[in-house]
Amino acid sequence: MTAPSQPILDEPTRSFVQRCLSAGLVEINDIKKVVVSLQAEGSAFTAKRLAEGLIGAGLLTHWQANKLLAGKSKGFYLGSYRLLRPLGKGGMGVVYLGEHHVMKRLMALKIMPPESVADKRRADRFREEARASAQLDHPNIVRAYDFAEAGGKLYIVMEYIDGIDLQAAVRRDGVMSVPLALDAIRQATCGLAHAHDRGVIHRDIKPSNLMLRTDGVVKVSDMGLARVSWMGIDEQSTNNRLLGTADFVAPEQAINSKSVDARADIYSLGCTLYYLLTGQAPFSGNTIAQRLAKHQTAAPPDVRSIHPDCPNAVAELVMRMMAKRPEDRPKSAAELL
Template sequence: MKTHLGHYDIVAELGRGGMGVVYKGYESSLNRYVAIKVLAESLAHDESVKERFLREARSMASLNDPHIIQIYFIGEHEGQTFFVMEFVEGESLGSLLKRDGKLRPEQAARVIYQTAQGLATAHDKGVIHRDIKPGNLMVTSRGAIKIADFGIALVTQDFSKKLTSTGEFVGTPGYLSPEVCLGKPVDSRSDIFSLGIVLFEMLTGRMPFTDESPLGLMLEVVRAEIPDVRQLNNDVDAELSRILSRMIAKDPNERYNNCHELAEDLSRHPLLAGAPTIGVKPLISTAAATVIGMKTPVSAQRPLPQTVPTPRPGQFNAGTAAAPMPVAGRFGAGPLRRECLDAGVRGAHPDRRVSGATTRAR
């Protein structure tokens, strides 16, 4: 295991997935900690995967917003492609929800407001995230939201390119918009739908769609009615329920036209009065909690223990510590694809790993 990449010292492993590993690093020249995303060696020779990996860095580097994790550097070291990001002291919204179940309405509204501001910046630059979910929203120790993982972001200029070709899609079932599930054109309103599902989950402690299979989730997104949030949480007021309903409308034309409209609508809600911070304290891991400005601990300068090899996309590895990253693909021939086509869902690829009877969600 390497103890450095370029001029960055490796401090700890933060997580790993289907495309590679994320480390906490230390940049001594600037006396700061960073997050380093490294493409798996097993995928380094796959040019399409490498292109998508680097596209995440390029997409994020083009965006300058306090609610989007910033990119510092893209490089290669001894054949390993990597990029360096802002290190966020905090935890993902997904982790927070697993621990706390749900948030208070004012907390949830502020998460959505901050995320909408970040997405508005991305959309203005022609970048559609396409994988908005709790796991990709970081809650900082100061109560701010940072959007992460633009690995499958769609740039408007990429519509004709191979990575976004017709018949392929990437994302996470349950958060995908109906137009994604149906293989229809996608724009910024698709991110608004996904963000609406996140709001529903924060308010109720559950997803609106309950099927256990990826295909079933996609079919529910297209066909099923979303439960009334106020029947599941009577603390939700009518105005917040109205905003949520507009975000998750099945027809994109019935949603907010853009995140600027969404943020403006939310800003008028009394729940947004006062400080914009979320008011929740994230649980900071030992690896993440190192005080910025301190020297790299001696223990972190020693070689890290050998970890489970990063699996290739499509494999399931019981020892993998973190959820897999999204990988573009298609259903093969067979009953699943026929059922999908019968329902009008084309080009589906569940962002889950399946091995035998075991399904592991992101």
């Protein structure tokens, strides 16, 4: 009597296949094609090897495969979007790359965690971010297209930027040349001028919130802390909490974030220009309190002390943008242009 043949897939691999199907990420016929291909290669069948084959065939992303290998079979879809991978974290949530299941268009989905949705103040603030973003339509601002709720999660559908933020760019490539840094700041200023004209103050301008697309276009992102003049945003509960980022926040914003105007964004943009040219924040300190104190009292640092070849006019521009008193800075982003 002939012994029964051994199954091609062992139990862990069959469980992995079942999770792929249950998650709605892969069709059984596609899995069979990958199995046949792996058989032709003489590869040993394990869940990990099959996952690698599905990734190679473009059927799974690395993030999806790792989640499936870890035993997950849910959380791969949100509304009309298939989640491909995390892109990063914003002021109010995690951002994922998503693909519309019909249109196949790639979008960035900013998702508010379910535990935060129960907090009415935070949920209202997230909705206000969506409303503020929807009012802005400019080539140098990340566009927002939709706001929705699914599976107990609130999310904003935004333009996907194929690139990296300016902080990551400097860490990867080193400090920018003066022309490149000025061009990046000019583009960001164009976007801010559009926002300011519509009553939107960003309040969290920094290198990591300026996205550099692969074609060189710079876009302002993350309106999570924006102050909108025509919205009745309740910020009473933020009185004792810093709104902004300590390395780039304007002196007056650290004291009272509710009363700031466009000149606070200009100060933060000056700090950002300093970072692009030197690779470091303007003020050092072991604690947030120490850095905030320097924003309040220390003279703006001279770029030329680190970047001796920086033209005098550019160094003076940085110091003017970082003036302690708002009235000593350029009055608006439009004036800065």
